[in-house]
Amino acid sequence: MQAFAELLERLILTPSRNGKLHLLKSYFAAAPDPDRGYALAALTGDLRLASIKPGAIRTLAEERMDAELFRMSYDYVGDLAETVSLVWQGERLANRPPPLSEIVGALETATRAEAPRLVAAWLDGLDTTGRWALLKLIMGGMRIGVSARLAKTALADFGGVSITEIEEIWHGLAVPYESLFAWLEGHAGRPTPDIAAPFRPAMLAHPLIPKSDRDNPEAIDPALITAEVFAAEWKYDGVRIQASSERGTRRIYTRTGDDISHSFPDVLAAMDFEGTLDGELLVRAEDGESVAPFNALQQRLNRKTVTRRQMETHPAFIRAYDLLHDGTDDLRSLTFRDRRDALEDFILRHGSPRLDLSPLVPVTTLADLDALRMNPPAPEIEGLMLKRWDSVYVAGRPAGQWYKWKRDPYLVDAVLLYAQRGHGRRSGFYSDFTFGVWKDDVLTPVGKAYFGFTDDELKQLDKFVRDNTIERFGPVRSVTPALVLEVAFEGLQRSARHKSGIAMRFPRINRIRWDKPAAEADRLATLEALLAE
Numbered sequence: 001m002q003a004f005a006e007l008l009e010r011l012i013l014t015p016s017r018n019g020k021l022h023l024l025k026s027y028f029a030a031a032p033d034p035d036r037g038y039a040l041a042a043l044t045g046d047l048r049l050a051s052i053k054p055g056a057i058r059t060l061a062e063e064r065m066d067a068e069l070f071r072m073s074y075d076y077v078g079d080l081a082e083t084v085s086l087v088w089q090g091e092r093l094a095n096r097p098p099p100l101s102e103i104v105g106a107l108e109t110a111t112r113a114e115a116p117r118l119v120a121a122w123l124d125g126l127d128t129t130g131r132w133a134l135l136k137l138i139m140g141g142m143r144i145g146v147s148a149r150l151a152k153t154a155l156a157d158f159g160g161v162s163i164t165e166i167e168e169i170w171h172g173l174a175v176p177y178e179s180l181f182a183w184l185e186g187h188a189g190r191p192t193p194d195i196a197a198p199f200r201p202a203m204l205a206h207p208l209i210p211k212s213d214r215d216n217p218e219a220i221d222p223a224l225i226t227a228e229v230f231a232a233e234w235k236y237d238g239v240r241i242q243a244s245s246e247r248g249t250r251r252i253y254t255r256t257g258d259d260i261s262h263s264f265p266d267v268l269a270a271m272d273f274e275g276t277l278d279g280e281l282l283v284r285a286e287d288g289e290s291v292a293p294f295n296a297l298q299q300r301l302n303r304k305t306v307t308r309r310q311m312e313t314h315p316a317f318i319r320a321y322d323l324l325h326d327g328t329d330d331l332r333s334l335t336f337r338d339r340r341d342a343l344e345d346f347i348l349r350h351g352s353p354r355l356d357l358s359p360l361v362p363v364t365t366l367a368d369l370d371a372l373r374m375n376p377p378a379p380e381i382e383g384l385m386l387k388r389w390d391s392v393y394v395a396g397r398p399a400g401q402w403y404k405w406k407r408d409p410y411l412v413d414a415v416l417l418y419a420q421r422g423h424g425r426r427s428g429f430y431s432d433f434t435f436g437v438w439k440d441d442v443l444t445p446v447g448k449a450y451f452g453f454t455d456d457e458l459k460q461l462d463k464f465v466r467d468n469t470i471e472r473f474g475p476v477r478s479v480t481p482a483l484v485l486e487v488a489f490e491g492l493q494r495s496a497r498h499k500s501g502i503a504m505r506f507p508r509i510n511r512i513r514w515d516k517p518a519a520e521a522d523r524l525a526t527l528e529a530l531l532a533e
Contacts, residue, residue: 001126002097003031004039005133012144020146024154028181035100037176040155042137044148046175049107052115054080054139060120064089078421078475081135088131090124097125101176103134149256159184164395167201167257169193196249199242199257200276200324200332201395205385205402225366225386231336232361232369233385234376235404236319237294237491237505238282239301243318244325245271252281263303266311267318270354275346278322278393279358282380283314291380293493294505317354320347321385324393332393339393373405379491383407409488410530413513413521415443416483419465420476422450429458430465430477433509435485439500439524443481446500446527452488452508460512484513484521492530502527 007027014020024043028036041047061084062070070087077083106118119138123131136142149163152170156163161184172193173180182188209219240255250268252261261268264281283296292314299314300306323343324332331339340360347357361372361384373383383406391401414435422431432450436443453461468480488510495503502524 001100001103001122001134002130003027004035004100004137005126005130007039008133008136008142008144009129011146015145017150020150021154021157024146024151025158028155028158028184033178033181034176036181037178038100038104040151040177041175042140042142043146043151045140047104047137047140049104049138049140051107051110051112052119052138056112056116057081057084057119057135057139060084060116060123061087075472075474081132081139084123084135085128085132088123097130098122100137103137107138147256148258155180155184162395164201165190167395168198169195170257171195171199171259196247197244197251197276199244199251199253199259201257202240202242202255202278203322203393203395203402204255204397205387205404206397206399208386208403208405220366225363225369227363229388229390230363230386231340231389232363233321233358233387234361235382235385235406236280236282236291236358237380237382238280238291238297238319240279241281241318242276242278242324243267243271244276245273246276246325260301263300263306264316265306267316267354270317270352272352273346273350274327275323276325277318277320277343277346277355278324279318279320281316282319283316284353290378293380293491295493295495295503315353317356319356319358321358322393334392335389336387336391336393337389369405374407376407382490407490409490409510410492411510412437412446412487412489412527413484413516414446414487415481415518415521416461416464416479416485417443417445417481418476418478419461426458429462431458431462433461433485435487436481436500437522437524437527443521444500444524446498446502446524447487447489447504447507449485449487449507449509452510453512457509457512482518484516484518485509486511486513492527494531500524500527502531 007023010023011020014023027039031039038047057080065087070083073087074080074083077086103122107115110118119134122134126134152166153163156166169191172195173191179188179191183190241260242253242255244251244253250261250271251259252264252267253259267281281297283292283300284290285292296314297316300310300316320343322336323339323346324330326342326346331342334342344357347355351357363369369384376383383404386403386405388401414437416433417436418434419430420432422429432448434445434448436445464483465477465479468482469477470480471478486509487504487507489504489507491505492502493505494501497503
């Protein structure tokens, strides 16, 4: 357990991607089985320990100290695991740091009544870092800057194999992955789980114009984009998915390989085909034809169960972009032109209200495409995708093959109203910011953002919050409404859940307007006007 705790602490303090990869590879090389497998499952979000909940952890801490003092400490720190690890008053017994495998094994079989006693004993035997790591392991949601894909990339580097090889068998492997590590260390062959409808790693696109060149009118060579070289499609505002149906098994994956099939049984039921599609998961609007805003799709995402009513009011469907497998035929080595021909034929055979074809956009001049990008025929379209006709389907983000050309983001000047402490390596800073615009003579909140700024800007924002706090509400601070933030966002939609009546899509802080008075921030009417566009 102590080695795992040290790994987490070093990961959270290491900002660079290569540095994190080095730490992960070193841990996989040094840690024994099955500890390293359980650590990997924790990092990828595949470890499920259901015998104890956060409420029970809080109760344990309050039994060891004054409950009001704990509440104040929790309000100040803002993270339950970090708070308990710092304030835990251990009992001086013959304690020892338990192995990671012992903890997982005990909690997998413990009852709800037994689990708190086990956790208390382990907390007694660990130091502050060990306690924090134990609680993160139990409660999940580590927020240490390591994604599931980064962990798999480290595995691939550790074993000298491609990440594609790992991702193609991942869903057929069982925690603690002993057969996987045996293969990566050369002690056994590659595991060959008999997986029906496996995930095939997705092909991704590069931005056509990098963020640094958005204001450069000559960022794109007009001769680059021609109808002979590139196909164009609409980029819909949904969830990129892979739909696979093989040997009676049907699955829907996100582009990172997460299985979300349970949230879309209506779509699964319509996947009456043998093959694998790449496409966009969307929800139909009330008219039954157009695409509903992303907010409608959010009502279906991440639900353990979906009611009949939800499926009726938010009918999901797949808009197909590409065909990876047609029956047992693997089409990924074919060109996009050939795959597109095969996809059109596939949709003719299997199309339904739950499965349709993404239309191509005529490629004429760069100016015409630019106009379409900025003024698409529906607000649920984010821009354009450009794909080389001769591109084969390969995992990752190959250079020069596919491009995404999104609409320029909307910008609004808003006033900082509230701030909340972050998590992980940001837990010492106020990094989650709620902002508002003017409605009559009152500022009304319209969104929340927690990225878009540099580390230096984060420190400046944190200092502003500390110097200008008016009130405290637990971990949240209300500040003097004086700082204007230029907020970028992808779109707006009406929302009854928000006081302002609107919700922003992907808001982020684009710039800190130290130079602008709060009175000159935008008004709610400006945002409401965008809803009508």
